[in-house]
Amino acid sequence: MGFGGYFSFNRFLAVISKEFVQMRRDRVTFAMMIGIPILQMIIFGFAINSDPKHLPTVVLAGDHSVFSRTIIAAMQNSDYFKVISTAATEEEAAMLVETGQVQFVLTIPEQFSRHLIRGENPSLLLTADATDPAATSNALSAFRIVAERALARDLDGPLSHLRRGSPPVDVIIHPRFNPEGITQYNIVPGLMGVVLTMTLVIITALAITRERERGTMENLLSTPVKPFEVMIGKIIPYIIVGYVQMGVILLASYFLFKVPIIGNLFLLLGVSLLFIAANLGVGLTFSTLARNQLQAVQMAFFFFLPSILLSGFMFPFRGMPVWAQHIGEILPLTHYLRIVRGIILKGNTFDQILPNLWPITLFLVISLTIGLKRYRSTLD
Amino acid sequence: MADASPVIAVRNLTKSFSGKTVVNKLSLQINPGEIYGFLGPNGSGKTTFIRMLSGLLRPDSGSGTCLGFDILRESGKIKPLIGYMAQRFSLYEDLSVRENLNFMARIYRINNMRRTVDETVERMGLSRFANQLAGTLSGGWKQRLALSACLLHRPRLLLLDEPTAGVDPKARRDFWDDIYSLAAEGVTSLISTHYMDEAERCHRLAYLAYGDLLVSGTADEVVSRSGLKTRAVSGANLHLLSPELKPLAGVEQVVPFGSTLHVSGHDEELLDQSLNSLKNGKYTWQKIDANLEEVFISLMQEREGG
Numbered sequence: 265m266g267f268g269g270y271f272s273f274n275r276f277l278a279v280i281s282k283e284f285v286q287m288r289r290d291r292v293t294f295a296m297m298i299g300i301p302i303l304q305m306i307i308f309g310f311a312i313n314s315d316p317k318h319l320p321t322v323v324l325a326g327d328h329s330v331f332s333r334t335i336i337a338a339m340q341n342s343d344y345f346k347v348i349s350t351a352a353t354e355e356e357a358a359m360l361v362e363t364g365q366v367q368f369v370l371t372i373p374e375q376f377s378r379h380l381i382r383g384e385n386p387s388l389l390l391t392a393d394a395t396d397p398a399a400t401s402n403a404l405s406a407f408r409i410v411a412e413r414a415l416a417r418d419l420d421g422p423l424s425h426l427r428r429g430s431p432p433v434d435v436i437i438h439p440r441f442n443p444e445g446i447t448q449y450n451i452v453p454g455l456m457g458v459v460l461t462m463t464l465v466i467i468t469a470l471a472i473t474r475e476r477e478r479g480t481m482e483n484l485l486s487t488p489v490k491p492f493e494v495m496i497g498k499i500i501p502y503i504i505v506g507y508v509q510m511g512v513i514l515l516a517s518y519f520l521f522k523v524p525i526i527g528n529l530f531l532l533l534g535v536s537l538l539f540i541a542a543n544l545g546v547g548l549t550f551s552t553l554a555r556n557q558l559q560a561v562q563m564a565f566f567f568f569l570p571s572i573l574l575s576g577f578m579f580p581f582r583g584m585p586v587w588a589q590h591i592g593e594i595l596p597l598t599h600y601l602r603i604v605r606g607i608i609l610k611g612n613t614f615d616q617i618l619p620n621l622w623p624i625t626l627f628l629v630i631s632l633t634i635g636l637k638r639y640r641s642t643l644d
Numbered sequence: 645m646a647d648a649s650p651v652i653a654v655r656n657l658t659k660s661f662s663g664k665t666v667v668n669k670l671s672l673q674i675n676p677g678e679i680y681g682f683l684g685p686n687g688s689g690k691t692t693f694i695r696m697l698s699g700l701l702r703p704d705s706g707s708g709t710c711l712g713f714d715i716l717r718e719s720g721k722i723k724p725l726i727g728y729m730a731q732r733f734s735l736y737e738d739l740s741v742r743e744n745l746n747f748m749a750r751i752y753r754i755n756n757m758r759r760t761v762d763e764t765v766e767r768m769g770l771s772r773f774a775n776q777l778a779g780t781l782s783g784g785w786k787q788r789l790a791l792s793a794c795l796l797h798r799p800r801l802l803l804l805d806e807p808t809a810g811v812d813p814k815a816r817r818d819f820w821d822d823i824y825s826l827a828a829e830g831v832t833s834l835i836s837t838h839y840m841d842e843a844e845r846c847h848r849l850a851y852l853a854y855g856d857l858l859v860s861g862t863a864d865e866v867v868s869r870s871g872l873k874t875r876a877v878s879g880a881n882l883h884l885l886s887p888e889l890k891p892l893a894g895v896e897q898v899v900p901f902g903s904t905l906h907v908s909g910h911d912e913e914l915l916d917q918s919l920n921s922l923k924n925g926k927y928t929w930q931k932i933d934a935n936l937e938e939v940f941i942s943l944m945q946e947r948e949g950g
Contacts, residue, residue: 478734479732479733479734482730482732483730483734483735486699486700486726487728487748487751488751488752488753
């Protein structure tokens with residue numbers, strides 16, 4: 265600068281120390297500065313695993329020979345598969361895949377061992393819930409090798425001739441719901457839940473904190489308007505905003521990303537209300553805790569981060585360690601993602617989404633109760 | 645209206661925040677059509693008292709009525725009848741003047757809202773700004789808008805918390821003109837202020853310090869009851885005289901007022917005795933009435949001393 269252009273070390277120190285004093289006074293910001301890196305480190309360092317193992321698998325065994333047992337044992341040993349049942353019927357197995365309770369169904373046809381011994385090249389059918397290509401691709405490519413190696417060990421002595429030439433079994437892989445393994449099919453519908461979480465939690469937290477920060481709440485409270493009228497009146501517009509966002513994403517999924525929409529859209533729109541309300545409850549609770557708008561945004565971010573990372577949106581849910589899965593199960597986004605993907609990609613019905621509906625409802629009741637209780641107590 | 649029952653009648657109203665008593669056993673009565681001034685240092689409990697009357701805060705103990713309704717149990721019936729103006733501008737800065745007024749009119753469920761808002765905009769001289777965002781108004785016009793907003797529903801009582809803070813003299817004059825014409829219509833006002841000239845415009849006033857009501861009455865009553873005697877000194881180099889006056893027996897306050905010094909004390913005899921020693925022809929001495937500010941400062945000194 266033209267005048268006074270020398271650098272004063274003392275002035276510079278004055279600014280630094282003032283900054284630290286202010287940092288210390290704003291406890292929430294300070295906690296976030298420490299808390300967010302720790303949260304990110306734990307999630308990225310421990311929870312996220314892009315090579316999911318121990319994926320739940322059900323076996324439809326039409327043949328109870330030694331070969332079947334070998335294949336099942338080999339799958340277990342490969343770490344990719346965790347066989348949870350072998351005694352299912354075809355209907356049960358189909359239902360388990362549709363509701364996302366198992367990732368794979370292995371079908372061993374009747375007379376498998378007989379065809380194998382005769383060198384008739386029998387087939388093994390592995391059906392996969394391929395909604396999220398990232399969750400299944402490694403396991404699928406491993407399966408072919410696992411099955412062939414396992415059989416190779418059993419096919420010795422008089423059967424050793426079967427090891428030569430073409431593989432003894434014909435492994436057929438049937439990736440359902442997203443056969444081409446298009447990542448967008450999984451991500452784009454999931455985005456709906458992510459966008460709703462982000463905007464609704466932040467917007468609600470801000471809308472009410474702003475009213476208090478600017479002093480307009482005081483004016484409102486001196487009028488005959490009831491606290492309930494204020495709260496509902498403030499929340500309803502954002503529910504409508506939430507539906508507009510959903511509409512935009514649905515249209516873009518269909519026309520831009522060509523995501524096949526198989527299920528009932530009205531069912532999706534209906535159950536989304538619960539999810540929207542659950543997020544508004546979180547926003548409301550934050551607004552009663554935050555002293556200013558900045559803190560409200562920081563709190564919303566603190567909720568948003570685990571939601572996006574532990575819900576199965578970015579990384580396969582089953583790839584996470586059990587403790588992370590437990591945290592994920594608490595978050596409404598985890599269940600909402602399963603519902604959205606279930607309805608859009610798998611055509612789930614109401615009965616099929618029910619197991620994911622009640623955890624959202626429970627979360628909604630708890631968050632709204634805390635929010636309302638705190639909202640009331642701040643009036644006096 | 646002479647024999648009408650009081651608009652505000654409270655007894656022993658007490659409120660404390662985390663162990664600190666902010667309003668201490670306050671008893672007060674305000675009559676219809678009265679303009680009642682509320683004075684006292686910052687943090688004396690004026691805002692808390694006004695908030696208790698408007699139903700924003702619940703008193704810890706004490707009882708009272710506002711417009712005939714119990715302030716503890718019937719705040720729902722009081723709210724539609726009062727107009728409350730907070731210390732800070734508390735309308736929406738991102739709404740226009742008209743939008744703010746429309747909103748308030750709907751909150752109070754006013755019939756023929758459009759006409760009422762139009763009339764208010766016209767009467768309060770806000771027509772020029774009707775479509776301007778409230779946040780872009782100057783301090784004086786913001787205050788005028790806030791007053792308009794709390795007059796829409798024709799309240800019978802106005803609770804105004806430092807309504808003229810940071811407002812220029814012309815806007816303050818206009819504001820007081822409005823308050824006077826409202827009083828003539830029978831609207832009662834309770835106004836807190838730090839301005840002494842405004843205190844003198846009130847029919848009656850009360851002085852609060854740290855939760856206690858120290859004195860109340862008309863401005864003249866407050867001055868005469870204080871028993872404070874004042875002498876005005878004028879002459880050259882008064883700034884040299886001031887340090888000489890302060891340590892004298894009987895001198896409690898020495899305050900510069902333009903080209904004079906006001907010297908006050910409660911003991912008139914002692915005061916004059918002390919001052920006699922300085923009457924050497926260099927200065928002109930004059931006996932005057934104490935003003936409100938001197939009375940209030942002296943009340944504060946007494947309270948802090950004892």
